[in-house]
Amino acid sequence: MYISNYCAILLLIVALCFGVSQKSPNGCGYDVNSEPRNDIQHACVQYILDSVIQALLKNPERRFIYVEMAFFWRWWNEQSDDVRETVKELVNDGRLEFISGGWCMNDEGITHYNSIIDQHSLGAEFLRDQFGECARPKIGWQIDPFGHSREVASLFAQMGFDGLFFGRVDYQDYQYRTMTKTMEMVWKGSANLNRESWLFTGVLPRVYEPPDSFCFDQFCNDQPVMDDSSLHDYNVPERVQAFINAAHDQARGYATNHIIMTMGSDFQYEYANVWFKNLDKLIKYVNAQQVNGSDVNVFYSTPSCYLYALNKAGLTWPSKTDDFFPIAQNPHGFWTGYFTSRAALKRYERYSNNILQATRQLNALSEINLRSSEAMGVAQHHDAVSGTEKQHVADDYAQRLSQGIDIATDVINSSYAKLLPKESGLAPPLVQFLCHYSNISECLPIEGQIRFTLTLWNPTIHPVTYYARVPAIMQYSIRDPTGSIVPSEFLPIPNITKNIPGRTSSANYQHIFKTSLPALGFNTYYFEMIHDEKIEKKKVMMTQNETCTLENEHLRIEFDDQGNLHQITNLEKGIATSFTTQGFYWYTGFPGNNSRSEFQASGAYFFRPLMPDPQPVSTMRSITCTKTETVQSALIIFNNWASQEVNLFQGSVAVEFEWTIGPIPIDDYIGKEIVVRYDTDIQSKSTYYTDANGREVLERKVDYRPTWNYTVNENISGNYYPISSRIWIKDEQRQLTVLTDRSEGGGSIHDGSIEIMVHRRLLYDDNEGVGEPLNETAFGTGLVVRGKHFLILEPPENSALIHRVGAQQLFMNPIATYALPQNSYADYESLYRQTWSALSDSMPLNVHLLTFDQLGPKQFLIRIEHYFELNEDEIYSQSVQIDLQDLFKSLGTITDLIELTLGANLPLSQLHRLDWMTNNNESSHVETTQQTHLKDTMVMLNPMQIKTFQVTL
Ligand SMILES: *[C@@H]1O[C@H](CO)[C@@H](O)[C@H](O)[C@H]1NC(C)=O
Ligand SMILES: *[C@@H]1O[C@H](CO)[C@@H](O)[C@H](O)[C@H]1NC(C)=O
Ligand SMILES: *[C@@H]1O[C@H](CO)[C@@H](O)[C@H](O)[C@H]1NC(C)=O
Numbered sequence: 001m002y003i004s005n006y007c008a009i010l011l012l013i014v015a016l017c018f019g020v021s022q023k024s025p026n027g028c029g030y031d032v033n034s035e036p037r038n039d040i041q042h043a044c045v046q047y048i049l050d051s052v053i054q055a056l057l058k059n060p061e062r063r064f065i066y067v068e069m070a071f072f073w074r075w076w077n078e079q080s081d082d083v084r085e086t087v088k089e090l091v092n093d094g095r096l097e098f099i100s101g102g103w104c105m106n107d108e109g110i111t112h113y114n115s116i117i118d119q120h121s122l123g124a125e126f127l128r129d130q131f132g133e134c135a136r137p138k139i140g141w142q143i144d145p146f147g148h149s150r151e152v153a154s155l156f157a158q159m160g161f162d163g164l165f166f167g168r169v170d171y172q173d174y175q176y177r178t179m180t181k182t183m184e185m186v187w188k189g190s191a192n193l194n195r196e197s198w199l200f201t202g203v204l205p206r207v208y209e210p211p212d213s214f215c216f217d218q219f220c221n222d223q224p225v226m227d228d229s230s231l232h233d234y235n236v237p238e239r240v241q242a243f244i245n246a247a248h249d250q251a252r253g254y255a256t257n258h259i260i261m262t263m264g265s266d267f268q269y270e271y272a273n274v275w276f277k278n279l280d281k282l283i284k285y286v287n288a289q290q291v292n293g294s295d296v297n298v299f300y301s302t303p304s305c306y307l308y309a310l311n312k313a314g315l316t317w318p319s320k321t322d323d324f325f326p327i328a329q330n331p332h333g334f335w336t337g338y339f340t341s342r343a344a345l346k347r348y349e350r351y352s353n354n355i356l357q358a359t360r361q362l363n364a365l366s367e368i369n370l371r372s373s374e375a376m377g378v379a380q381h382h383d384a385v386s387g388t389e390k391q392h393v394a395d396d397y398a399q400r401l402s403q404g405i406d407i408a409t410d411v412i413n414s415s416y417a418k419l420l421p422k423e424s425g426l427a428p429p430l431v432q433f434l435c436h437y438s439n440i441s442e443c444l445p446i447e448g449q450i451r452f453t454l455t456l457w458n459p460t461i462h463p464v465t466y467y468a469r470v471p472a473i474m475q476y477s478i479r480d481p482t483g484s485i486v487p488s489e490f491l492p493i494p495n496i497t498k499n500i501p502g503r504t505s506s507a508n509y510q511h512i513f514k515t516s517l518p519a520l521g522f523n524t525y526y527f528e529m530i531h532d533e534k535i536e537k538k539k540v541m542m543t544q545n546e547t548c549t550l551e552n553e554h555l556r557i558e559f560d561d562q563g564n565l566h567q568i569t570n571l572e573k574g575i576a577t578s579f580t581t582q583g584f585y586w587y588t589g590f591p592g593n594n595s596r597s598e599f600q601a602s603g604a605y606f607f608r609p610l611m612p613d614p615q616p617v618s619t620m621r622s623i624t625c626t627k628t629e630t631v632q633s634a635l636i637i638f639n640n641w642a643s644q645e646v647n648l649f650q651g652s653v654a655v656e657f658e659w660t661i662g663p664i665p666i667d668d669y670i671g672k673e674i675v676v677r678y679d680t681d682i683q684s685k686s687t688y689y690t691d692a693n694g695r696e697v698l699e700r701k702v703d704y705r706p707t708w709n710y711t712v713n714e715n716i717s718g719n720y721y722p723i724s725s726r727i728w729i730k731d732e733q734r735q736l737t738v739l740t741d742r743s744e745g746g747g748s749i750h751d752g753s754i755e756i757m758v759h760r761r762l763l764y765d766d767n768e769g770v771g772e773p774l775n776e777t778a779f780g781t782g783l784v785v786r787g788k789h790f791l792i793l794e795p796p797e798n799s800a801l802i803h804r805v806g807a808q809q810l811f812m813n814p815i816a817t818y819a820l821p822q823n824s825y826a827d828y829e830s831l832y833r834q835t836w837s838a839l840s841d842s843m844p845l846n847v848h849l850l851t852f853d854q855l856g857p858k859q860f861l862i863r864i865e866h867y868f869e870l871n872e873d874e875i876y877s878q879s880v881q882i883d884l885q886d887l888f889k890s891l892g893t894i895t896d897l898i899e900l901t902l903g904a905n906l907p908l909s910q911l912h913r914l915d916w917m918t919n920n921n922e923s924s925h926v927e928t929t930q931q932t933h934l935k936d937t938m939v940m941l942n943p944m945q946i947k948t949f950q951v952t953l
């Protein structure tokens, strides 16, 4: 299972279609009738490809599918021209087919849509450039992920896929679907978009395994087909009968007389001939039974061939509007632990994407054209950080991300070398560097410097207010781009931060100040150390273990002298919610040997608490409140491994809860899963809402599944959903929304409560492939993780504006780079620009610039997005129009504009997807856009719509 969630593995599959065989002309696409598929492999992918290519050449009927481009790309780069030509022929003949074609098979629960789109685009671009239209993937192949997201279906549909197949569903759902022959359906991928988001979807019969006893890989122990009748081990009749039985068994769960069998599995096909030789024989002897009345016709096939057969079957199909989360493997094995596993890596992935997107913008806006799929490819490698790999693999992953960020830093430097100097040639380039440990108030290169600059790049197309925190040993004066001294706080760094293992900084203080950043642009702040006598003492109020109220113009947050959060009031809207409790609890991870469902352990994949009631991490807490003009905060320490700092910034409409957890103690030999609870008086009626991949939000109900009669075996874990960006509960007057800075798992187990798991440390493996307990350490002790939640209390009708904008700013945070100029401020000011924006006009607030990248000289790729849902907000849920030319103000005039599919590998006017009918006689047909080259740069966006363009200047 750890396979597909990590790009280091590739999936190949050999699929067999059953049914009436049609004679097929050669050629790729839907006319080809036989199909292979592939299965999985990792370390030896290169040998698999070598061996599969040879095997395919031996028999033109053989088929093979290939899924993950990261590996194919590596292999391809090492091949001779001859081999490449051969492979191209196989692709053009439809004998080797690319399926999905992303850089990797992305996880669906914890991934962010921005990264899913990017990693698919990267693979699609490679395939288009090397192989052309024949290699354009038309099928989504998600055979391994641990649950399936409606948003992914919607994105895949918009990439132009005709269908999606996957392996894992809840075991109860599986039973119900096989019983009712509803394993295949039309999935309506979006509650906002139209039929362009619908995707035909099929659940595979055996995840991705072949029928029992038909694994023919060198590593399998099943009997090969022995067809020399002179030998005593001749077994054709038994093998043929067993296969025909398996086909009939499988057919019972499916609606048509076509079935798909996946012939392959993890790490197979290294000696492809073993598989293919046996399949050749099996096909021959099974089909020979037709003369004796057998109704089974078997041939090599691919998922697209199978899909095409279903499409031509002329049936109507059930539809689905919810998703496949969470899923259980068995009554006590819910795939809900991985929503939180490796919390630090999950944040690192989101942070890397933030840097990647900003880097692309800078690259494009400075027209340095440094786009290289290698540089970006490395940074993309993280798209599936499920946290379910061995420690050394997770380390490798983090290292790749770090290398990607290093490359990005070079691009950022080249861009700023063009954007910063007022006149090129005069100003010496300034090395800009990132400080990755800002979250623990550490930035060693600026420590003790007399002067330095902080440049903040705002990657959104709207002006933002951002509170900067800069660690310092001494006090500095800070100048904004106009040269004015910025009012700034100079506050001690709390001991809990200073004590975080691995922190080596000697900075005991931090500057906190407000910045107002221009849209798609930067501001530079110039820091200069102040001499003691000039230090102005600002008012700071501090209390310990006293009642304390944090308040700004929007919100009031009240704590008692024991550090309990009592109430949050929205002063403007005149609503309040009281809290019965708020704080950290832990579940005991179930210690089990996995021999039966009852003994299922909690592990990297599964969350299974031993008892339904979590323990509070402490009975007492200390509270320290600090109030300044800029920020008011309450630091609440629960024990020596759990604390939170609640921050309310001036002007802010959300409260920041920065939690710090770890090292989670295990000296009592108990694995612990730490949750934060926000328990309120909101009457949520067993209903809560969680987002899918950072976009649309789905309604959830306690102990309920929309499409089958759900039998509850796990009261907690069965109610956990992925929270990629937000969760909320509400009643008539009030909605409490929590935004997260990374993917986490959680739900509303009790009315009025939001529970989010933030960190886990476990002592048992859950037997799904990791093979070691999730027991993360760093600096010789358990890993400490820090993260943020933002709480928003608003009337339901006012909530969307704040959580939509808030979540957008959270994943597209300003990118802070520092530099060490030698110049006095006057010199600096004369040489360098301190503020700049790519835009002249303000953009509508409901539009997000999702992608801004340079494709080549004067050629750009952009994606713009309406990021509100229908009926969420009176104003911003309306359709919106923008002029693309406005985005290119600083670059030139648009001379050509082509709208592309979401994956950017095909003009939208050339997309023709297969049409399907639902049981309610709704057709999935979408009218194809006629025009390829658009005349008008004005673009209309409907709620949740993303449009992709190739722009030439
Ligand atoms: C068909 O059945 C007949 C009679 O049982 C048998 O002799 C023959 O071998 C069978 N053919 C095949 C291809 O199995
Ligand atoms: C922080 O730690 C220092 C050094 O151990 C100690 O002197 C100080 O009292 C601590 N401060 C607080 C607020 O606990
Ligand atoms: C605050 O309360 C906590 C918990 O009761 C206690 O451990 C701590 O010493 C108190 N601190 C002060 C400064 O009173």
Ligand SMILES: *[C@@H]1O[C@H](CO)[C@@H](O)[C@H](O)[C@H]1NC(C)=O
Binding pocket: 707, 708, 709
């Ligand atoms: C669930 O159970 C109820 C009552 O037994 C029944 O009416 C309903 O059809 C069932 N629904 C499904 C989807 O099986």
Ligand SMILES: *[C@@H]1O[C@H](CO)[C@@H](O)[C@H](O)[C@H]1NC(C)=O
Binding pocket: 762, 763, 764, 773, 775, 777
């Ligand atoms: C967890 O990690 C700690 C620190 O490396 C180690 O001492 C302990 O044995 C590990 N426990 C398990 C069950 O892996």
